[in-house]
Amino acid sequence: MTRLYSLLQEVCSELYVKALKNVPSDVKSALKKAYQEEDSETGKMILETILKNIEVAQRHDMLVCQDTGTPVFYIAVGENVDVNYARLCDAVRRGVSEATKKYYLRPNMVDPVTRESKGDNVGIRIPVIHLEYEQNLGSSIRVVCVPKGSSSENQSFLKMLPPADGIKGIVNFVIESVIAGVNKACPPAIVGVGIGGTFDECAWLAKKAATVRRIDSPNPNPKIRAMEEKLLKAINETGIGPMGLGGKTTALAVNIEVADTHISQLPVAINTQCWKGQRAEALINDRLEVEYHI
């Protein structure tokens, strides 16, 4: 069992740097498609530069962007996995600290009030770790690292709507929030929307939708899927475009996650993710074999 935790440490360290040096395959495909379809001259030039940057980062083994983000981990376990939560968290923390030092990653994390940095991207409740259960995993552990850049994280919004506002309230808040902030989130962005749950759950759903979920996997609920498609089309009609300089590609995708909520509540949250969509994933099976996916 001790070997699992030292392996987890190694996997978390690798995932952190892999997420910063690569752009996930689904996001890269969406960027290529956007480049083909963009009509605005400035927008096309920006998308071309983005694609060139991804290639250059790969060729020279460099970071795609200088912002090494807030280290966030989503860890899902199958029903046959028995883990010690304290040791798991410790392994993630050690992994982040190790990667920060080994690869000279910029230390971003500071005390919220004194602004003092400990220098290795580990601190009070940092890295952020979400542990969930996934039915189809069996005896495997899925570790997803989603370092979150600050420009896009600063463009986050949450509102406790009155239930009477209904669908109109939801879409109005999404469109309003996108117009208010997406131009500072390094668009074309991935827009994550959380609907329902509680204040805290709703925010996490929006974050999970924007970062952990692939952008080529629509919501399994056909009504929510239709909402995702129509919201994406609507957001792209605003004309904000790549880097907010105009064009039809303001968002690459809209991902929505829902949870049931209280009879007197309608929480809606929006979290944006920049064009990099940084995410790296590993699957660890019960023989402790690791498979990386980007």
Place this chain on the structure above:
Amino acid sequence: MEYTLSTPLDKETVRKLRIGDVVYLNGKIIGIRDATQRRIVDEGIEPPIDLKNHVLLHTAPNARKVEGRWEKICIGTTTSARMERYTPVLIERYGVSAVIGKGGLLESSLKAMKEFGAVYFAIVGGAAALETLQIERIEDVFWEDLFPECLWVFEVRDFGPLTVAMDSHGNSIYNKILSYAKEKAPVIVDTLVADLAEVFRKEVE
């Protein structure tokens, strides 16, 4: 129009630039950020070099010092909105000609740009690998105590593409784009609501 320009930029060159123009830069550019500007503007400490006609970059460099020399690791551009408070002072008092950033600046900067002759260049945010390669070297570093928010002097080559997003004639692409989006928003929302009412009424395949 597309231009390749050498820095520093004189006021005549700056006045020629219009929103939508694309620019590539050669020469020296100066890297600054929150703490650097707090020192100059809030604490009133004179910058260690003359900023007249210089081009500033809103940056958060990832660099390390090896045997007394600064080596670049990854140099990218940060969001400009936080610098709004300082920019008019840098333009008016120190004669800065251009600011490179992402996401744009606001009205007081636009006003100073018009009055004293300066522009805002929008870089492609997040494209730091490319940016790092276009920075040929770190030529000088002042105020190392503020690391990584020191005052950096970079030598750049074909640095860009940069889009003139705010010019010295009172025009801002951001203002144009956002007022269009805001004007269109009610129609976008109404159409969407009608569409979705349909979806949630019936089953979709």
